Amino acid sequence: MSIQSNFPNLQPSLLLDFANTKQLDNRVTFTRSTPAVYYDGKTTAMAEQNLILQSQTFDNASWTKGNVTVTADSATTAPDGSTTADLFYPSSTGTWRIIYQARPKANIQYTITVYAKASGFSNFFVGFDNQTTTVAWFNLSTGVKGTKGSSITSSDMTSVGNGWYRCQVVFTHPSDSFALFGVSDADNSSTATASGTNGALIWGAQLEQRSTATAYTATTSQAITNYIPVLLTAASGVARFDNNPTTGESLGLLIEESRTNLQVQSQYASGWTAEGGALTANTVIAPDGTLTGALVVANATTSVHKGYPATVGGLTTATTYTATVFMKAAGYNYGFIRDGFTGNYVIFDLSAGTVSSSSSATGAITSVGNSWYRCSASMLTSGTNFRMDTGICSTNAQTPSTSWLGNGFSGIFIWGAQLEAGAFATSYIPTVASQVTRAADAASMTGTNFSTWYSINGGSLYGSYRIAFTSGTRYVLSIDQNIQNYVELAGNSTTNRALLFNRSGNTLDVNITGTSAVSLTSLNQVAIAVANNDFALYLNGTSQGTDTSATLAQTLVSLEIGRYNEGSPGGYLNGTIAKIAYYPIRVSNTNLQALTS
Numbered sequence: 352m353s354i355q356s357n358f359p360n361l362q363p364s365l366l367l368d369f370a371n372t373k374q375l376d377n378r379v380t381f382t383r384s385t386p387a388v389y390y391d392g393k394t395t396a397m398a399e400q401n402l403i404l405q406s407q408t409f410d411n412a413s414w415t416k417g418n419v420t421v422t423a424d425s426a427t428t429a430p431d432g433s434t435t436a437d438l439f440y441p442s443s444t445g446t447w448r449i450i451y452q453a454r455p456k457a458n459i460q461y462t463i464t465v466y467a468k469a470s471g472f473s474n475f476f477v478g479f480d481n482q483t484t485t486v487a488w489f490n491l492s493t494g495v496k497g498t499k500g501s502s503i504t505s506s507d508m509t510s511v512g513n514g515w516y517r518c519q520v521v522f523t524h525p526s527d528s529f530a531l532f533g534v535s536d537a538d539n540s541s542t543a544t545a546s547g548t549n550g551a552l553i554w555g556a557q558l559e560q561r562s563t564a565t566a567y568t569a570t571t572s573q574a575i576t577n578y579i580p581v582l583l584t585a586a587s588g589v590a591r592f593d594n595n596p597t598t599g600e601s602l603g604l605l606i607e608e609s610r611t612n613l614q615v616q617s618q619y620a621s622g623w624t625a626e627g628g629a630l631t632a633n634t635v636i637a638p639d640g641t642l643t644g645a646l647v648v649a650n651a652t653t654s655v656h657k658g659y660p661a662t663v664g665g666l667t668t669a670t671t672y673t674a675t676v677f678m679k680a681a682g683y684n685y686g687f688i689r690d691g692f693t694g695n696y697v698i699f700d701l702s703a704g705t706v707s708s709s710s711s712a713t714g715a716i717t718s719v720g721n722s723w724y725r726c727s728a729s730m731l732t733s734g735t736n737f738r739m740d741t742g743i744c745s746t747n748a749q750t751p752s753t754s755w756l757g758n759g760f761s762g763i764f765i766w767g768a769q770l771e772a773g774a775f776a777t778s779y780i781p782t783v784a785s786q787v788t789r790a791a792d793a794a795s796m797t798g799t800n801f802s803t804w805y806s807i808n809g810g811s812l813y814g815s816y817r818i819a820f821t822s823g824t825r826y827v828l829s830i831d832q833n834i835q836n837y838v839e840l841a842g843n844s845t846t847n848r849a850l851l852f853n854r855s856g857n858t859l860d861v862n863i864t865g866t867s868a869v870s871l872t873s874l875n876q877v878a879i880a881v882a883n884n885d886f887a888l889y890l891n892g893t894s895q896g897t898d899t900s901a902t903l904a905q906t907l908v909s910l911e912i913g914r915y916n917e918g919s920p921g922g923y924l925n926g927t928i929a930k931i932a933y934y935p936i937r938v939s940n941t942n943l944q945a946l947t948s
Contacts, residue, residue, distance in 0.1 A: 363932040364804035367912075369603035370815075370929035373592040378800035379912070381590045384790040388582050388639075388778050389605055390719075392594030395578040396640030398721050399568040402454050402558040403530065406570045409437040409450055409553060417449040417481075418442055419533075419550070429554040430466050430511050432758050438470055440550025441534065441543045447481040448543040449533035454558055454574075455479055460504070460523045463530050464564045465556040467491055468515045471549025472534035477520045478503065479528045481541070486531070488538045489518045491551060498539035504562075512759070515554075519564050530558055565642060566635045566681070566764075579721035581640035582779065590794065593927050596719045602817055603930070605778070606913030608923035609791040612780035613663045614674075614739060614770040619645040620783070622661050627654030627754075628743070628762065637766040638677050638719050639781075644766040646681060649743050649757025656757050657742025659691060663770055666735045674739050675727040675769045675776045677719065682761025683743045688714075688728040689751040691738030696751045697728035698744055701763065707747045715776065715819075725767075727776040741765055775820035777925060791923060794912040801909055805830070806935035809882025809903055812840060813933075813946055818926035819871055821847045826922040827877060828931060829915035836904045838881050839915055840888075842924060843869045849895055851879050851888040855904045863888045865895035874929060876947040882937040892948035894940065 367376055375381055405411040410423040422438040429436040441448035455461050467475050469491035478486025478500060487506035488497030494516060499506045504521040511517055534551050535543050555567045568575055580596035593605040616622040619632055620643075628648050635644035649656035666672065678686040680701040689696035690712075697714030698707040704724055706714035712730035719725055743763050745755050767779050780789045814827040824844045831837035835857055841850035847868050853861035867890050869875055880887045883903050888895040909916065912931065913924040938946075 361934060361936070364935045365931070365933035367931040369592060370601045373601060375590055375794070378796050379794050380797065381588070382793045383588060385587055385788065386584050387591060387789050388584050389591035390580055390594045390596040391583055392599040392601060394581045394583060396581050396636060397561070397576060398579040398636040399565065399575060399577040400559045401568045401570045402560070402574045403452060403556045404570055404572060404574060406556045407435050407554060409439060414450050414452050417447055417451065418445060419448050419450055421450065422548070425552060427468070427552050428513065430515050431760050436552045436554040438548065438550055438552055440471065440548050441545040444543065444545045446541040447533060449481065449531045451529045451531035453529040455524055455528045455530060457524060457526045459560055460521065460562055462519060462521045462559045462561055462564050463557070464517055464519045465532055466511065466515050466517050466554045467532070468552040470552045471546065472543070472551050474535045474538055474540070475518065475551050476533050476535060477518050479522050479524050479530060481531065483539065483541060485522065485524070487520045488535070489516065490538070491516060521562055563642065566646065577721055579636055579638065579640065579723065580719065582638045590792070602927040604794065604913070604928045606792045606794065606924045606926070606928065607777050608925060609788060610771045610773065610777045610780065611786055611788040612769045612771060612782050613786050614660060614768050615782050615784060615786060616660050617768045617782040618643050618766055623658050625658045627652060627656040628658065628757065630658045635679070635764045638723050644764045646762055646764055647741065647743060648760060648762040649683065651757055651759035653756045654754050655742065655752060657740045657751070659738050659740045660768060662736050662738045664736050666732050666737055668732055668734055670772065671729055671731055671774045672737060673727055673729040673771055673773055673776045675725060676741050676765055677723055677767040678726050679723045679764040681764050683745055683763055685744035685747055686726065686763045687742055687744055687751045688726060689740040689742070690730060691740045692736055693730070693733045694752065695730040697726070698747065698751070699724065699726045700747060710750070729774050737770060739768055739770060741768065774822040775925070791920070792913065793920065795916070796910040797908060804933060804935070805907065807905060809885070809937045811878060811880045811934040811936065811938045811943065812931070813878045814840065814842070814931050815874055815876045815929040816842050816924065816926055817874055818843050818869065818924060820925065821845065821871070824850065824922055825924045825926065826913065826915050827924060827928060828913070829911040830907050830909070831911065831916055832906050832908050834917040836906055837915070837917060838904050838907065840877065840879050841922065842875060842877060842926070849877050849888060849890045851886060853881065853886060853901055853904055855902045860901035861886050861898045863896040863898060865890050867891065867893050867895060878943045878947045880937045880940070880943055885937055887940055887943060889943040889947045892944055894944065
C-alpha cells in the first residue's frame with residue numbers, strides 16, 4: 352500500500368527509487384575516491400565446463416575406438432583415489448591407434464586435457480583429428496613434453512603424483528573435428544606396435560572452450576557448463592547498485608564506510624604457506640570470473656591441513672577484526688578460518704551453506720553462486736599479530752587443530768582473503784603486494800537540490816533498506832545543518848532497533864528507540880513523521896514510538912544518504928537502500944503503518 356491510496360493527489364516531493372532505476376537522481380552528489388566491488392545481477396562467467404561425455408568411462412559407446420582395446424576400471428589407482436582408471440592398448444600394429452569422441456566445432460578455441468600414466472607405452476599423444484600437425488606428444492615415463500604439432504597453440508603436462516600426468520593441448524580447428532588420445536612407438540610418430548596389453552592408463556578427460564584448463568569436472572551422459580555470477584568493479588566516483596548474486600534481485604544503492612584490507616596477496620599468487628597439504632594457484636574460476644581460485648588439498652598424512660598467507664602485524668590489541676575468505680567444496684565440505692595465534696576459529700559447512708561451529712569468534716556465510724560462499728570470522732585479537740589459517744576439516748566434529756588423515760587429492764577452493772578492523776565484513780578489497788583501502792561511499796543533496804523538496808513545517812520520510820550486521824548505529828538518512836540541528840533516521844542500533852533523532856539547537860529533544868527487531872535477512876521498511884510536537888517512527892508495519900513535546904529542527908540544509916554528517920560524516924549504513932521517499936506533510940500514523948507494511 353502507498354500513501355497515494357488514501358491521498359491520491361499527494362505525490363512525494365522526493366522519490367529515490369534506487370532498486371528499480373539503478374541510477375542516481377541528478378540532484379544527488381556522489382563521491383568515492385577508490386574503486387569498489389558489487390554484483391549487477393546479470394553478468395556471469397563460464398565456470399566449470401566439460402563437453403566430453405562419459406569422461407571417466409572410455410569403454411562407453413560415446414567413445415570410438417580406433418584399433419584399440421579398452422579395459423575398464425583397472426586395478427590402478429586413479430588421480431582421485433578410486434579404481435576408475437581405464438587401460439587402453441593397440442589391438443593391432445599400425446598408425447593412429449586412438450580413442451576419440453566427436454565434439455569440437457569449427458573456429459573455436461578449445462583446451463583438451465586428460466590424465467595419463469605409462470603402462471607399456473611411454474609416448475602418448477593428445478589432440479584433434481588424426482594428423483601429426485594437430486596433436487602433441489608427451490613422454491609419460493620422463494614427464495617431459497614431446498613434439499607439438501605445427502597447428503597446436505600450446506601443450507603442457509603436469510605431474511599429479513603416482514606416475515600420473517595431466518596432459519593439456521590448446522587448439523583452434525578450422526572445421527568440426529574430434530578429440531583424441533593415443534599411444535605411439537616414438538615422439539612425433541603415429542605408429543604403435545601392438546604388444547599384448549601394453550598401452551596407457553587414462554582417466555578424467557575434459558574439453559573446454561577456453562585457452563587454458565580448469566579443475567577437472569566429471570561427466571556421464573550429459574556435457575556440463577556451469578556459470579558463476581561475476582563480482583564487478585565500479586570505478587572511483589561511480590555509485591554501486593548492488594544485487595543478490597544468486598537470485599539477481601536488485602537491492603539498491605550500496606553505502607559502505609571506508610575499510611582497509613590488511614591481508615596482502617588476497618588471491619593467493621605467492622607468499623602463502625601450505626601445511627599438511629598442497630596449495631595450487633589458478634585452478635578454478637573465482638567469484639570475479641577469472642581463473643584465479645586456488646586449491647587447498649589435504650595430503651595423505653595425519654596432520655592439520657591448511658594454508659595461510661603472511662602474518663599481519665601492527666594490529667590493536669583486544670580489538671575485533673573480521674577475516675573473510677571465499678570458499679568452495681572440492682571433495683571436502685568443511686572449511687575453516689582460524690587465527691594462528693589465538694586459536695579462535697569458525698568452521699563452515701560448504702555443502703549446507705551454514706556456520707558449523709566456532710570458538711571465541713562469530714561466523715557468517717553468504718552464497719555468491721556456483722557453490723561459492725563468502726565466509727567470515729569476527730574475533731578479538733590478543734596481541735598485535737594475526738595469521739589467517741584457511742583449511743579443511745573432514746567432518747563437522749573436528750576442530751582446526753585436530754590432525755587427521757587426508758586422501759591426497761580432495762580439498763577446498765579458496766579466493767579473496769580479507770582482514771579488516773571491525774566486527775563485520777564489508778565488500779571485498781583485492782590486494783597484491785600491499786594493503787589496500789576502499790574509500791567511503793558518500794551520497795548527499797545540498798543547496799536548491801535539497802530545499803526545493805523539503806518542507807520546514809514538517810513532513811514524512813520513507814525508506815526501505817537491507818543491513819546484515821548489528822555493530823554500531825547505522826543510518827538510513829540524515830537531514831541536517833550541523834551538530835546542533837538535525838533529523839536522523841537510524842536503520843539499526845547496537846540493540847538491533849530503529850531510531851529517530853531530532854536535535855533543535857543544542858537539545859536532543861526526540862530520541863525514539865524502536866521496540867521491534869530490525870531484520871538482518873530481508874528488506875526493512877521504515878517511516879517517520881516529523882512536525883512540531885508530533886513525531887512518530889514505524890518499522891515494518893509496527894509503531895516504534897511517538898513524541899509530542901518537541902520542536903522540529905530548523906535551518907536544515909542537506910540530506911545525507913546512508914550516513915549522518917554532524918560536522919563530520921559517520922554512522923555509515925554498510926548496507927543497501929532500495930528506496931527513499933519524502934512527502935511534504937505530516938501524514939497520519941495509519942498511513943505510516945500502511946506504507947511500511
